[in-house]
Amino acid sequence: MKEPITPHAIRKLILEQSHRARVGHIGSALSIADIIAVLFGEALHLPGIQDPQRDRFVLSKGHAALALYAALHLKGIINRAHIQSHCTDGTLLGVHAEHQVPGIEFSTGSLGHGLAYGAGIALAARMSGAPFRAFVLLSDAECNEGSVWESIMFAAHHKLSNLIAIVDNNGQQAFGKTKDILDLSPIGDKWRAFGWDLREVDGHSLPELRRAFKEIDTKSGKPHVIVANTVSGKGVSFMEGKVEWHYLPLTDELYASAMKEIESAK
Amino acid sequence: MRKAFIKTLIEIARSDPRVMLMTADLGFMVLEDFQRAYPERFFNVGVAEANMIGLATGLASCGYLPFTYSIATFATLRPYEQIRNGPVLHHLPVRIVGTGGGFEYGHAGPTHAALEDLAITRIQPGLTVIAPADHLQAATAIRATYDLPGPIYYRIGKNEDYTVPGLEGRFSLGRLNLVREGKDVLILSIGSITAEAFAAVESLSADAIAATMGVVSSIRPAPFDDLCELLPKFRLAVTVEEHYTEGGLGSLVAEVAAGCGSGCRVLRLGARTLCTPKLGSMSYMRDASGLSRDRIAASVREALQDIG
Structure with a gap:
């Protein structure tokens, strides 16, 4: 079943499924709901999940897989029964993104792997003269991983302008605030200093996200990074910016309250 | 290579x-x-x-x-x-x-x-x-x-010109290649160190110890069938590898020897420790780990004596 891929619909599915399955990572998934909505709603060229000319999307922050499952469901790639199987025994839809799921290109969950894979895709497209692009969504704390910077250097040196990284800059990581744990700010300047074309946007503003993706010039001679400033748990006030919602599952009471807030914000 | x-x-x-x-x-x-x-x-x-x-x-x-x-x-x-x-x-x-x-x-x-x-x-x-x-x-x-x-x-490997006598460039995935046949002991080696293992086999042969020698180059898929056929024919198999004795060829052969109920004893020759304070040439380091031709041959003789 195809439905409009709206942030609202994605957030509802994230809450519904995480509540049913009693699993966490809700804050991380809500953080990227708007980015995912714009990507799967319009920015990605996806004529078919096996089409060789499709844009490749890699969710490098694999722990936010629920947002991706939601988009794949709304796009009609995975059905209702499929998404209902999330985190049940024998499912393909686990906590982290897994390539056995239709529409998921690359298994993630261990941070720091997605950008190199995306750079390889971008290089393959260029070598074969194909028009497809590679989009990689990373978390800000994922940039703690040294391997990310290896890929950043390679992509700039080889002018992979068909590679687009999006950094979900929610300022939060597993133990607290990124500024307290390993401060990366100003993160956009760091990418730019390494030779990337930088755009900084409000990661919850659809017009800003749309404009940023539209402006991507695959002939620019530079890889592109969109630093999306976000709030973890966005849309559910008691979760926003709270580290515990990296882990906690929803009780029935909190689920009802979160859904009410999401519905009223529609 | x-x-x-x-x-x-x-x-x-x-x-x-x-x-x-x-x-x-x-x-x-x-x-x-x-x-x-x-x-x-x-x-x-x-x-x-x-x-x-x-x-x-x-x-x-x-x-x-x-x-x-x-x-x-x-x-x-x-x-x-x-x-x-x-x-x-x-x-x-x-x-x-x-x-x-x-x-x-x-x-x-x-x-x-x-x-x-x-x-x-x-x-x-x-x-x-x-x-x-x-x-x-x-x-x-x-x-x-x-x-x-x-x-x-x-x-x-880094060795460029050496060739294992009798191997003649043979390779099959999941198989081992025999380069010498004898009844007294089975010697199995992998990689560049095969040069030393083969020289050891020749020196044993001068002492009237006849070895069967197999070159294992496909360690995964492993030559299960070949090993299961060979191992029960011998009382002693000796593995030679430039690698820790844990986890590599020696472990593989021990797993198969036990798994197929061969009754064959397995002596694993290889590097035992990296914590030596002394460095040296490849030959020196191999010898220090018991992987020179003389030390391989000596280990085989000793093991054959042990099992009587």
């Missing part, structure tokens, strides 16, 4: 446009011919092995056959998680080439001595692991396997 590797790769690349070569800034005076022949398919990614495996995984997912090249330690240990979560998990045709297994980098010391690469690669599901014994076998093995669907690790 490195020259045989690059010569073979250049030949394959001529007819197969999917073949690419990437290096993490190693292979000076080895890889240049490929770079000259196919500049658009050659990438020096810089000193960044983790990124190299990630790139190769992405390229392989789009139909390319990327060969990644570095010294065996850096080729496998540094990007191990990338290998596991990339080409292994996604079953993609990335080819990891590690040069100079064991003590082949001599004085370069412990950071350059790959003594666990076979152990960590052979436990990964679907990862083919090949360690040729000489340059002729390296060429055959690469030709025979380069376009298999899943990932491959090749351990390519």
Whole structure:
């Protein structure tokens, strides 16, 4: 079943499924709901999940897989029964993104792997003269991983302008605030200093996200990074910016309250 | 073997446009011919092995056959998680080439001595692991396997001209190759150290000890059937590898010997420790680990006496 891929619909599915399955990572998934909505709603060229000319999307922050499952469901790639199987025994839809799921290109969950894979895709497209692009969504704390910077250097040196990284800059990581744990700010300047074309946007503003993706010039001679400033748990006030919602599952009471807030914000 | 590797790769690349070569800034005076022949398919990614495996995984997912090249330690240990979560998990045709297994980098010391690469690669599901014994076998093995669907690790030795007598470049995936037959003891070796093992077999033969010698170059898929057939015929099998005695060929043979109820004793010769404060040439380091021809022969004689 195809439905409009709206942030609202994605957030509802994230809450519904995480509540049913009693699993966490809700804050991380809500953080990227708007980015995912714009990507799967319009920015990605996806004529078919096996089409060789499709844009490749890699969710490098694999722990936010629920947002991706939601988009794949709304796009009609995975059905209702499929998404209902999330985190049940024998499912393909686990906590982290897994390539056995239709529409998921690359298994993630261990941070720091997605950008190199995306750079390889971008290089393959260029070598074969194909028009497809590679989009990689990373978390800000994922940039703690040294391997990310290896890929950043390679992509700039080889002018992979068909590679687009999006950094979900929610300022939060597993133990607290990124500024307290390993401060990366100003993160956009760091990418730019390494030779990337930088755009900084409000990661919850659809017009800003749309404009940023539209402006991507695959002939620019530079890889592109969109630093999306976000709030973890966005849309559910008691979760926003709270580290515990990296882990906690929803009780029935909190689920009802979160859904009410999401519905009223529609 | 490195020259045989690059010569073979250049030949394959001529007819197969999917073949690419990437290096993490190693292979000076080895890889240049490929770079000259196919500049658009050659990438020096810089000193960044983790990124190299990630790139190769992405390229392989789009139909390319990327060969990644570095010294065996850096080729496998540094990007191990990338290998596991990339080409292994996604079953993609990335080819990891590690040069100079064991003590082949001599004085370069412990950071350059790959003594666990076979152990960590052979436990990964679907990862083919090949360690040729000489340059002729390296060429055959690469030709025979380069376009298999899943990932491959090749351990390519530094010895260039030596050939194992009787091997004649034979290679079959999942099989071992016999180069000598005798009734007293079974000797199995892998990789460059086969030169020493073969010399030991000849010296034993001068003492009227007749050995059967098998060269195992396909350690995964392992030559289960060949081993199950051979092992029950002997009271003693001796494995020779330039690798820790845990996890590599010795472990494989012990697993099979026990698993098929052969009753054969297995003596594992190999590196026992890296914590030696003394460095030396390849020959010195091999001898210090009991892997010179004389020490291999002595170990075999002693073990045969022990079992009576």
